[in-house]
Amino acid sequence: MAKLKIEDLKKIKEKVHAETALREGFNRVKVTVHMGTCGIASGAKQVMDELLRDIEEAGSTDVMVTTSGCMGLCSREPLVTVEILGQEPIKYEYVDTNKMRQIFKRHVLQGEIQTPFVLARGAEILK
Amino acid sequence: MLELALHILDIAENSVRAGAKTVFIDITEDRMKDRLSIGIRDDGVGMDDATLKKAMDPFYTSKKVRRVGLGLPLLKEAAIRAGGSFTIDSHEGAGTRVSVGFQLSHIDRQPLGDLTGAFMALIAGNAGVDFVCRHECEGHVFTLDTREIRSEIGDIPLNHVEVLKFIRQHIMEGLSGIGTEAKSAHHY
Secondary structure, three states: OOOOOHHHHHHHHHHHHHHHOOOOOOOOEEEEEEOOHHHHHOOHHHHHHHHHHHHHHHOOOOEEEEEEOOOOOHHHOOOEEEEEOOOOOEEEOOOOHHHHHHHHHHHHOOOOOOHHHEEEEOOOOOO | OOOHHHHHHHHHHHHHHOOOOEEEEEEEEEOOOOEEEEEEEEOOOOOOHHHHHHHOOOOOOOOOOOOOOOHHHHHHHHHHHOOOEEEEEEEOOOEEEEEEEEEOOOOOOOOOOOHHHHHHHHHHHOOOOEEEEEEEEOOEEEEEEHHHHHHHHOOOOOOOHHHHHHHHHHHHHHHHHOOOOOOOOOOO
């Protein structure tokens, strides 16, 4: 049975503390993967996995990932919302792992909105 | 939904939307009894009896944005198709428990699939919620309790990139150590 390696966690804690002391602002970008039944059935888990791996690969400490439920546009799933601090959120439709990778590299890291994949601008209004 | 990992992700997301603080996920593969059991239990808001009765209706949902709610019915169908069973209990204010069983060797049983990805999506996407995962396979047990990790890392969020790398490594090693059929979708 695999044991949690407490020592590793202690090291991570020290490392993160040392790094964040130098910099302010923890979450520059918030990325939401819509994870309702419809999203999951059309590939949201693969999209999420790609996003997490991209973040791990880039070592981005200022990108926050979150999931949300269905917003009623099941036919456009998987949906991903990218919100850069101080800017309007951008919603991407029909996202797959390749598009996710491009969105991460170009939009999340460099701030260029990937217009061909965009569904809408702004936040949904939940009734 | 082609993998049980996706169903687990879906049902556990329900728990999160129901305001759960801790979600317990139990998976048991038992080849002797030819049985695969999955249990998902939460401490969310729960449902009253009337809602619970409607919960299995694909045309019932608690949401306002659409008129179908397919998560639970799809899982139930997947279980019944594979010689299995499905039960759901819920108490208002106390939480909900979903238990499904499958005939392990049934030809129509969906594969467990990418459990690592499902756990990672749950943990990374819901950093405020704790997940207690237990996977038993032929007497070998893998456990992951995010409460233990949280108590070690203190003020660092659970979805910090370094912590996520650690958790992914822990899950991948743990799952490969117990001889489960679950696979990791990608390999480094």
